[in-house]
Amino acid sequence: MLEFPFPFSVPIIPFLLPLLFIFHILYRYFAAPLYHVPAAHPLAHITSLWILYIRFRAIENQTLKAAHGRLGPVIRLGPKEVSVNCVKGGIREVYAGGMEKGDGGYSWYSFFSNYGGVPNMFSTAGNRPHSTRKRMLSNVYSKSVVTSSPALLAQASSILYERFLPSLSSTFSSPDPGVLNMYAFLCATTMDIVTGYIFGLASSSNLISNPKQLDWFLDLYNSRRSYNFWPQELPNLTEWVRRVGYRLVPKWVDEANGEIEKWTEGMCESAAAVLRLSEVKVEDTPVVYQQLSAALSREAKKAGNEKADLTYPIASEVLDHLAAGFDTSGITLTYVIHQLSKNPSIQDNLRTELLSLSPPLIPSSAPVIPDPKAVDALPLLHAVIWETLRLHPAIPGPQPRVTPPSGCRLGPEERSYYIPAGVRVSASAGILHSNEEVYEKAGEWRPQRWLEKVGEEKKKDMESRWFWSFGSGAGRMCVGSHLAVYQMKYIVAALYSNFETHIIDDTGIEQSDAYTAPPKSGKLMIRLEHVNTG
Numbered sequence: 187m188l189e190f191p192f193p194f195s196v197p198i199i200p201f202l203l204p205l206l207f208i209f210h211i212l213y214r215y216f217a218a219p220l221y222h223v224p225a226a227h228p229l230a231h232i233t234s235l236w237i238l239y240i241r242f243r244a245i246e247n248q249t250l251k252a253a254h255g256r257l258g259p260v261i262r263l264g265p266k267e268v269s270v271n272c273v274k275g276g277i278r279e280v281y282a283g284g285m286e287k288g289d290g291g292y293s294w295y296s297f298f299s300n301y302g303g304v305p306n307m308f309s310t311a312g313n314r315p316h317s318t319r320k321r322m323l324s325n326v327y328s329k330s331v332v333t334s335s336p337a338l339l340a341q342a343s344s345i346l347y348e349r350f351l352p353s354l355s356s357t358f359s360s361p362d363p364g365v366l367n368m369y370a371f372l373c374a375t376t377m378d379i380v381t382g383y384i385f386g387l388a389s390s391s392n393l394i395s396n397p398k399q400l401d402w403f404l405d406l407y408n409s410r411r412s413y414n415f416w417p418q419e420l421p422n423l424t425e426w427v428r429r430v431g432y433r434l435v436p437k438w439v440d441e442a443n444g445e446i447e448k449w450t451e452g453m454c455e456s457a458a459a460v461l462r463l464s465e466v467k468v469e470d471t472p473v474v475y476q477q478l479s480a481a482l483s484r485e486a487k488k489a490g491n492e493k494a495d496l497t498y499p500i501a502s503e504v505l506d507h508l509a510a511g512f513d514t515s516g517i518t519l520t521y522v523i524h525q526l527s528k529n530p531s532i533q534d535n536l537r538t539e540l541l542s543l544s545p546p547l548i549p550s551s552a553p554v555i556p557d558p559k560a561v562d563a564l565p566l567l568h569a570v571i572w573e574t575l576r577l578h579p580a581i582p583g584p585q586p587r588v589t590p591p592s593g594c595r596l597g598p599e600e601r602s603y604y605i606p607a608g609v610r611v612s613a614s615a616g617i618l619h620s621n622e623e624v625y626e627k628a629g630e631w632r633p634q635r636w637l638e639k640v641g642e643e644k645k646k647d648m649e650s651r652w653f654w655s656f657g658s659g660a661g662r663m664c665v666g667s668h669l670a671v672y673q674m675k676y677i678v679a680a681l682y683s684n685f686e687t688h689i690i691d692d693t694g695i696e697q698s699d700a701y702t703a704p705p706k707s708g709k710l711m712i713r714l715e716h717v718n719t720g
């Protein structure tokens with residue numbers, strides 16, 4: 187009789203399973219390719235659940251900042267994720283080195299596609315398709331084109347003299363004279379200017395003069411923010427769960443996106459109609475729309491696809507620009523005004539500088555506005571904007587990339603680590619900007635630091651190497667930075683040439699811990715006072 191040669195009589199499975207599990211954990215711990223990289227949390231060695239939980243709770247910024255402070259410039263956030271906080275061996279390798287936003291499959295940025303997944307420049311993961319699109323667009327956003335554009339100048343003049351200043355003056359006839367929510371008002375202004383440049387004035391938004399539409403838009407736009415976690419960090423789970431009939435993101439978020447998409451399509455249609463006219467007023471020129479639609483048509487023609495429907499590729503692209511453009515600039519300006527209201531003597535000095543412009547940006551100069559190059563050259567205005575971009579970056583947190591197939595080395599020379607392919611890696615502007623060696627008293631808002639005479643190396647550190655509000659790397663850094671600075675400088679100039687600002691209520695002014703980081707409260711209540719400009 188054949189006997190089974192098994193020595194145990196006890197059930198084996200219940201013993202073996204826990205053993206295998208422990209072995210698996212030890213294996214993941216010690217054999218992990220990132221084993222040597224200091225872990226921000228013990229669990230980060232074996233699972234990404236820890237960092238997901240941190241993201242879910244919206245405490246990523248403070249958590250990463252503390253972890254880098256404790257553990258140095260390269261830290262491990264999960265089995266396949268690191269965060270860097272240095273220039274050499276850090277942002278230089280990752281961003282200037284052109285690491286991609288995804289590795290063929292999933293990209294964190296796919297979330298930013300519009301119209302049900304139509305990609306745009308920002309959401310495109312791979313460098314090749316991205317650079318084709320960027321070549322179509324970078325010229326209209328270059329500094330030389332922005333600062334010499336007759337269309338943009340006419341748009342800015344019209345918006346500042348005919349909407350912005352009259353609307354601020356009209357607050358004095360309200361029950362609460364001179365009081366307004368500056369955050370909302372600034373978002374309206376940046377949206378009007380950005381859509382003015384994209385679609386032309388006749389086809390753009392007029393949120394300044396339509397407070398109801400402004401409320402409608404900000405409500406839709408901001409209420410969606412807290413639901414980004416699931417689709418962005420766990421897109422497959424979100425999708426599976428949806429398939430079995432449960433929604434991690436409520437339906438109204440999709441509906442809100444749909445309404446914003448429809449609104450954008452309307453502006454596209456209007457811009458297309460303007461381009462069919464025989465004569466177009468300079469301020470009605472849809473500069474970005476015209477360039478993009480012409481370039482995409484040429485591309486389709488070259489591919490032998492003349493009849494391609496470009497409606498959604500165009501709309502997805504410009505929707506990303508108007509969202510990126512209004513939101514980030516509106517946030518930055520809110521903190522400019524908050525800080526200037528807390529620092530009346532800097533506010534006074536700034537006003538003196540602004541009133542030296544010729545002509546000054548006051549109603550009696552209309553419709554002439556001072557030359558953009560003269561505005562750009564004002565030293566204190568520049569320092570105020572730069573110090574705010576530094577201390578309150580509108581995109582303060584991680585900007586993920588993926589390490590290349592060959593892997594890479596990260597970290598300063600004396601302490602660098604080999605990082606294999608396919609690891610998510612990111613840096614954060616807020617943490618880079620808190621480097622005390624580059625920005626002394628980094629936690630304080632001190633525009634003066636940009637005016638002090640410093641050596642060449644120090645200047646480079648402050649202005650370019652460590653300054654990261656617009657990201658870095660010719661490939662993916664902010665394409666709209668010159669338009670952003672242009673509009674922010676004009677808006678601050680128009681405001682402080684005519685008004686003083688005082689804080690009425692700034693509760694909840696702290697930045698949210700999110701990708702783009704508006705004040706937690708979504709408001710900044712300010713009281714205006716007219717200044718006597720004689």
Ligand code: HEM
Pocket residue numbers: 307308309320380506507508510511512514515518579580581585586654655656657661662663664665666667669670
């Ligand atoms: C204060 C204002 C602004 C800030 C702080 C800001 C910040 C940034 C940052 C950090 C990135 C890089 C993101 C990454 O690499 O993951 C970026 C990209 C981008 N920004 Fe801005 N931005 C601002 C204004 C604007 C404006 C006015 C526009 C209008 C067109 C704009 C359009 C874009 C686009 C299209 C990209 C994607 C570029 C690419 O993928 O090549 N931004 N921005």
Ligand SMILES: *[C@@H]1O[C@H](CO)[C@@H](O)[C@H](O)[C@H]1NC(C)=O
Pocket residue numbers: 247248251578579582616697698699703
């Ligand atoms: C990030 O966290 C640090 C430390 O808690 C804090 O000082 C800073 O203001 C935060 N920044 C943002 C943009 O939330």
Ligand SMILES: *[C@@H]1O[C@H](CO)[C@@H](O)[C@H](O)[C@H]1NC(C)=O
Pocket residue numbers: 291292422
């Ligand atoms: C998630 O889904 C995408 C496409 O739908 C796929 O390429 C990817 O491999 C999936 N990821 C995981 C971890 O299953």
